[in-house]
Amino acid sequence: MSLDLDASYLQKRPANFRPLTPLNFLLRAADVFPDRVAVIHGEQRFTWREHAQRCKQLASALMHSGVRSGETVAILAPNTPAVLEAHFGVPMAGAILNTLNIRLDAAAIAFILDHCEARVFLVDKQLSEVAKAALEIAQVKPLVVDIEDPLAEGGERIGTLTYEELLRKGHAEEPTYWPEDEFEVISLNYTSGTTGNPKGVLYHHRGVYLTCLSQLLHHRMDSNSIYLWTLPMFHCNGWCFSWAVAAVGGTHVCQRKVIAEDIFNAIEEHGVTHLCGAPTVLGMLIDGAARTGLKLTRPVAVMTAGAAPPAAILRDTEALGFTVRHVYGATELHSVTTLCDWHREWDDLPPEERSHMMARQGVRTVVTDAMIVADPVTLDPVPHNGAVMGEILYRSNTGMKGYLKNPQATEEAFAGGWYRTGDLAVVHEDGYVEIKDRSKDIIISGGENISSIEVEDVLFQHPSVSYAAVVAMKDDRWGETPCAFIELKPGPANQVTQEEVIEFCRAHLAKFKVPRRIIFGPIERTATGKVQKFRLRKLVEQVA
């Protein structure tokens, strides 16, 4: 006798094994909630039927424009409907979506366009200047498309056609691309990482699909959820909410700028229920509320991550009426893989203790298989005592495929069979993780990563600089900003001022990467010539 479970008739077949893909979320939303508003942007409204129609038109138009499966479509735009449409339309053409950080300078944009071999470049008109400059530097010659957003301010046309003209070339009824394997690439997100050149993180349909379900479940979203875009859509595809909102048939509310008044107004006008943001956004809400007297009339859930949020910020945000959910993840993990899953028993703690509980990064999400904090060398997990530090490591279906064209960095990222975050944390007795020291050299400013090495590279280019080291400096507005330590070359000709160095950086770096403070003097190094940055950070704390 035998159960013969390996018999051929029990193998996978198209009726019981389908690629997991977020593309299905859009089709379902259009079927189930066709007349519900999917996207709100200023005076614009798109229902799910219209949104799906436009996404399919975009897919068709891209295919008619010669975009082939596995090629890249880049987009440089603030949080607008076109970016949401690209999240479905680009993969529905079989192409890879690359959403660019709108704060990047021309050189960085050019590097990325070349690196991903962009075939099409969609540009919000307001960002035409930097895009034009990037295109002049870049080797690739993508089809350039101007997004004429009605709320864009200034800018000029630099493209071959407008976004609406592109859409009109497409036909919504044409068949679109569908992944054959759920591990196929869906999008590409560049992270500055710890080295100078940005690395292209490859997302897959499976990882996005599971992250979407996890985000919706942990953040308790449903078809009545109204999601406000205070998180950049270019940041890990908006923590996958660009796709996830479709899965429940909720509503997107776009915002080009993140301003406290606009946020409170949108909450009031559209009945916003959920939003995400770096602690910087929380700080802005706290300041804005104090300044304007604006208040919430009903609770709004805020997911925050991107830097360890000070407990005081969490406390003050909750005092405004927001329900704070603290999450953690990485670009390489399709965004959120950890959250401070709340115990109702903590509700009764005094506010300070409650905020400290909430400031911990917490535990793995439901779709994350394994998260450990371990010795980076031996991979032995640290004891759960709140004291011994280790590196946060993951094994998860939300792990990236790898870095585009970068096998070495990919192998390093997965060294030892785990995704290495580079973040150091302790594990408390209750199993909740708390980050104690972020990866050595990353500076997180307004939720965006700044590689200290990239800034150092620029400083080293200054003719008077002999040595430079950049570390994070606390900043009330941005969370962190770069602070540079500089050793000058000897001689009176090299006596430059802080202003001159900052001016030099401005010419070579995106504005947000420019150091706010320069400290001149000798930089202590180890016997092997390495700078110990934790010492420099202590120095910064002392002088700040």
Add this chain to the structure above:
Amino acid sequence: MSLDLDASYLQKRPANFRPLTPLNFLLRAADVFPDRVAVIHGEQRFTWREHAQRCKQLASALMHSGVRSGETVAILAPNTPAVLEAHFGVPMAGAILNTLNIRLDAAAIAFILDHCEARVFLVDKQLSEVAKAALEIAQVKPLVVDIEDPLAEGGERIGTLTYEELLRKGHAEEPTYWPEDEFEVISLNYTSGTTGNPKGVLYHHRGVYLTCLSQLLHHRMDSNSIYLWTLPMFHCNGWCFSWAVAAVGGTHVCQRKVIAEDIFNAIEEHGVTHLCGAPTVLGMLIDGAARTGLKLTRPVAVMTAGAAPPAAILRDTEALGFTVRHVYGATELHSVTTLCDWHREWDDLPPEERSHMMARQGVRTVVTDAMIVADPVTLDPVPHNGAVMGEILYRSNTGMKGYLKNPQATEEAFAGGWYRTGDLAVVHEDGYVEIKDRSKDIIISGGENISSIEVEDVLFQHPSVSYAAVVAMKDDRWGETPCAFIELKPGPANQVTQEEVIEFCRAHLAKFKVPRRIIFGPIERTATGKVQKFRLRKLVEQVA
């Protein structure tokens, strides 16, 4: 230039590609909510730490008892902690869980034990009589284990050891089995189907995992959810809630019997937030409330399926304070794949219209790729006009692997590349599906399938019966019960009464399968000798 997306370093690796399995939910619940109550049963309480511990002990004990990967462990028990433990403990031993319908007769149980080649048979003491009778008939000689539930009434020990003795043979710290492929079998659920012998539906880890996430998302469950077991755990593994509750770290409340008073008491005592049940259960709640005056003090979500619920029942259930969610699916689809996803606009409809909206089966769940209603022969989808009927077909990751040892029935079930439900429905203009006629011959009584052919087979065995046909008859309590049409053999010796026929059936069938009504007389057949059951159903309606 090329992106080289097929490069070896971008392939799946253990750090970014893990088998989707509900087993992970248990480990996470034990890590995140170790001290929260996982299971309530009478005076018993198990925390998630204890529950996980017992599941691991069970897995270890089964392996030490010689159970090998791919072998079956059967369990015959009402909704008790042991069944929940088996949902994790059995697959953690690499074995297949077979939960038996506790209303089956000895012959049916024996058939199943033999068919699945049961290695271990866990039996609730109260069900020892039928289990013992089944074991006497069965060919297989499984290890029999007595579950001595403190709330069991009567029964005797029939096994080699008790369940607690078995657990003590296991060690929670031993490594357990983990699926290598998410398409591996996790459980086996027998359905009576349309033919006489039950068919064994093979569930896979991937299908269970996705169904769990879908159930939690659509039914808005979280770590504060208290789930009451009014649905049999043996029914599609309790619509996968046996596993799903662990994914959020909620609480199970067990119930051996489904009695209105007990349900209202449990809701009050334990703060129940969610429960599931056939419309029969809703009817019981309505009657119970009318009889006892019991009321809800806060809203409770009720998921109902298993038979098209009369709109009046939905209306009356909502009037009691329950939030009704109407769902639909099949044993072959890991349970629920369709739900009447609610439009908030319908809240304002008059109660009658609102109930009619809710009585529709609705639309596919978020994890269901495709559901169509189509001509069963051409597979052309029917127009969305609320009039043309077609068969409901699915392509979904929640499709079963197939029927155990039954390639022919499996190919029939997936004929044309779709899972064929055999249920006939219309599609309304808004895309919502409504079942108009269920598959030709299945009778659904109290949420359980009864094969009319099986009942006919028994009737045909009666010495006086020359022909028999069984169809569903509406029943206020059970939804449907079997009604038998009988042609008697000629001659005075064959003049039997309704009572005598029913008595004969009782001796050969589980009680719930026994026809409640016998109609004597000639049975119209087609030229090819087939009975047109829709005509018989009309006759029953006329005489009822």
